Amino acid sequence: LQGIIKGGKNIFEEIEKLLIEADIGPSTVYDILEAIREDNKRIKNYKELTGFLKAHLTKVLDGSEGKLNLSDKSIILIYGVNGVGKTTTVAKLARYLTVKGKKVALVAGDTYRAAGGEQLDVWANRLNVKIYKQGHGADPGAVIFDAITSFKNKKEYTTLIIDTGGRLHTNENLVNQFSKIIRVIRKAWGKIPDERLLVLDGTMGQNTVNQVNIFSKVIDINGIIMTKLDGTAKGGILIRIFKKYNIKIKFLGMGEKIGDLEEFRISNYLERLF
Amino acid sequence: NLKDKISSVLSQLKGKRLNKDYVEKVLREMRISLLEADVHYKVASEFINLVKEKTTGEKILGSLTPYQQIVDIVYQEFVKIMGEKPVLLEPQKGRLNIMEIVGLQGSGKTTQVAKLSNFYKKQGYKVLVTSLDVYRPAAIDQLRILANNNDLDFYYEESKKPIKMAKKAKDYAVKNNYDILIFDTAGRLHIDKEMMKEVKVVKDTVKADEIILVVDSMVGQDAANIAKEFNDKLNITGSILTKLDSDTRGGAALSVRFISEAPILFIGKGEKIDDIEQFYPDRMAQRILG
Ligand SMILES: Nc1nc2c(ncn2[C@@H]2O[C@H](COP(=O)(O)OP(=O)(O)OP(=O)(O)O)[C@@H](O)[C@H]2O)c(=O)[nH]1
Ligand SMILES: Nc1nc2c(ncn2[C@@H]2O[C@H](COP(=O)(O)OP(=O)(O)OP(=O)(O)O)[C@@H](O)[C@H]2O)c(=O)[nH]1
Ligand SMILES: [Mg+2]
Ligand SMILES: [Mg+2]
Numbered sequence: 258l259q260g261i262i263k264g265g266k267n268i269f270e271e272i273e274k275l276l277i278e279a280d281i282g283p284s285t286v287y288d289i290l291e292a293i294r295e296d297n298k299r300i301k302n303y304k305e306l307t308g309f310l311k312a313h314l315t316k317v318l319d320g321s322e323g324k325l326n327l328s329d330k331s332i333i334l335i336y337g338v339n340g341v342g343k344t345t346t347v348a349k350l351a352r353y354l355t356v357k358g359k360k361v362a363l364v365a366g367d368t369y370r371a372a373g374g375e376q377l378d379v380w381a382n383r384l385n386v387k388i389y390k391q392g393h394g395a396d397p398g399a400v401i402f403d404a405i406t407s408f409k410n411k412k413e414y415t416t417l418i419i420d421t422g423g424r425l426h427t428n429e430n431l432v433n434q435f436s437k438i439i440r441v442i443r444k445a446w447g448k449i450p451d452e453r454l455l456v457l458d459g460t461m462g463q464n465t466v467n468q469v470n471i472f473s474k475v476i477d478i479n480g481i482i483m484t485k486l487d488g489t490a491k492g493g494i495l496i497r498i499f500k501k502y503n504i505k506i507k508f509l510g511m512g513e514k515i516g517d518l519e520e521f522r523i524s525n526y527l528e529r530l531f
Numbered sequence: 532n533l534k535d536k537i538s539s540v541l542s543q544l545k546g547k548r549l550n551k552d553y554v555e556k557v558l559r560e561m562r563i564s565l566l567e568a569d570v571h572y573k574v575a576s577e578f579i580n581l582v583k584e585k586t587t588g589e590k591i592l593g594s595l596t597p598y599q600q601i602v603d604i605v606y607q608e609f610v611k612i613m614g615e616k617p618v619l620l621e622p623q624k625g626r627l628n629i630m631e632i633v634g635l636q637g638s639g640k641t642t643q644v645a646k647l648s649n650f651y652k653k654q655g656y657k658v659l660v661t662s663l664d665v666y667r668p669a670a671i672d673q674l675r676i677l678a679n680n681n682d683l684d685f686y687y688e689e690s691k692k693p694i695k696m697a698k699k700a701k702d703y704a705v706k707n708n709y710d711i712l713i714f715d716t717a718g719r720l721h722i723d724k725e726m727m728k729e730v731k732v733v734k735d736t737v738k739a740d741e742i743i744l745v746v747d748s749m750v751g752q753d754a755a756n757i758a759k760e761f762n763d764k765l766n767i768t769g770s771i772l773t774k775l776d777s778d779t780r781g782g783a784a785l786s787v788r789f790i791s792e793a794p795i796l797f798i799g800k801g802e803k804i805d806d807i808e809q810f811y812p813d814r815m816a817q818r819i820l821g
Pocket of ligand 3: 423
């Protein structure tokens with residue numbers, strides 16, 4: 258690959274470093290560099306190379322921008338591993354949708370972790386939105402079932418957003434509990450949730466792929482939200498994930514405040530990568 | 532053990548006549564494996580280059596047992612970075628030891644604070660925990676609930692000022708003869724100047740004995756940035772790697788250890804109060820090597 262750049266080894270190493278440090282992952286990085294070499298036999302300098310890279314990655318990510326498909330009565334399910342930003346993202350989505358004229362209600366589906374429900378309750382109060390909650394230790398399936406049953410019959414709400422407790426994809430019990438939650442939603446709603454959004458932490462590396470792998474076995478993921486891209490992490494793993502799973506990316510979390518949610522745009526994303 | 536693991540990773544070198552190019556090729560593959568394990572780019576390069584220098588000289592390659600010598604060198608280099616034995620943090624009884632727990636958002640600090648308190652309480656220390664997280668909704672409740680559920684001493688005084696809270700907590704701990712006071716702090720970005728200043732001021736105000744960085748073991752390349760910034764600003768004395776009950780290879784451990792030069796003290800391997808254990812460097816090294 259050193260042959261592709263007249264500058265030689267230094268430019269090649271520089272770009273490899275940039276892509277690896279973005280968490281794109283070694284095998285995907287080498288695929289990318291190989292593809293660039295095939296299309297561009299003579300690259301004069303680093304600036305030209307990044308230009309080709311951006312063009313190539315824009316192609317690779319073609320079709321990755323997704324949006325919420327909501328009708329006048331929809332359910333959004335939020336899930337993912339521990340600490341990625343689910344509860345905060347539920348609150349951000351509530352505000353985002355309220356601004357768009359939706360009437361939002363929330364479900365405190367984390368009945369396990371200390372202050373899991375209380376945390377979302379604080380957000381609900383700040384946003385002045387309805388929240389369905391039950392006591393700590395209640396069965397999450399039951400809380401969700403009751404919430405949907407009520408939501409179905411209330412004209413005043415258009416969108417129900419369900420927060421769930423963090424769960425490692427490697428924890429069989431919690432993954433089974435998640436499958437049960439989906440069955441409960443099917444029963445109460447008559448179908449699977451309209452938006453089934455996996456939350457990924459932008460600071461995480463290659464393990465993110467394992468998360469998508471396992472969760473996609475128990476639910477048809479139709480959207481990804483990646484949080485914490487307001488730090489120094491680049492979230493390059495999204496490139497590897499989209500290449501492999503073709504799941505649309507709908508939002509990026511860019512901070513801890515309620516307004517720190519942006520619609521995923523390939524150009525903005527790639528701009529930050531470089 | 533780690534040496535067996537290294538032997539198997541380098542097994543392509545076994546029973547062959549070795550030359551510099553071939554050894555370098557196998558080491559390149561090891562470097563890629565480290566990158567796939569989320570070891571930071573610079574850390575992986577530096578590690579492999581160090582090993583390359585020591586293993587491709589004529590002294591090694593021309594010897595009777597080049598493969599074994601290369602395995603030994605790689606093992607030594609790993610042990611040099613990760614440490615050879617677990618490092619036990621044993622606070623002195625009879626005086627107040629203050630631990631300040633810091634790290635990025637969602638890394639597991641609050642949970643680990645409760646686990647640490649329980650860990651030391653079982654060893655006979657009198658431990659007090661308190662939260663300085665005035666930002667995250669229900670953060671104080673989270674620690675209070677964990678403390679109540681596990682019979683741990685918890686201190687809190689209503690306030691929006693972390694520095695003031697820290698002083699009051701210390702006074703209370705001294706007055707009531709605690710051996711250990713553990714501060715849970717809010718998650719923060721290493722590039723947030725104001726927030727990094729806040730934990731520095733807390734450290735200087737209470738004269739913290741330990742600054743412990745909590746890192747999510749699933750973190751990727753960013754581990755290096757996090758470790759560097761927290762170490763530069765606070766001089767961390769130790770770290771805890773959480774969520775090792777996942778299937779992450781945990782290369783962040785190598786990066787954090789390499790850059791901060793502070794020992795990894797504990798690992799978190801679950802959400803329950805007992806899910807904390809001593810960090811074993813050779814076990815982690817094996818895990819990273821895949
Ligand atoms: N910097 C930054 N922090 C974030 C972002 N999203 C969430 N956080 C923070 O990450 C931490 C964890 O957020 P939570 O919403 O509690 O995460 P969670 O996935 O619900 O956690 P569990 O329910 O415990 O699994 C909090 O401190 C949030 O403020 C983001 O986009 N950027
Ligand atoms: N599986 C697993 N989960 C963990 C571990 N440590 C913490 N958690 C979970 O990770 C999530 C985040 O933990 P917290 O203790 O709230 O993290 P934090 O660093 O205090 O978060 P902020 O205060 O928002 O920065 C919670 O769901 C915890 O139960 C661990 O070792 N393994
Ligand atoms: Mg949550
Ligand atoms: Mg916390």
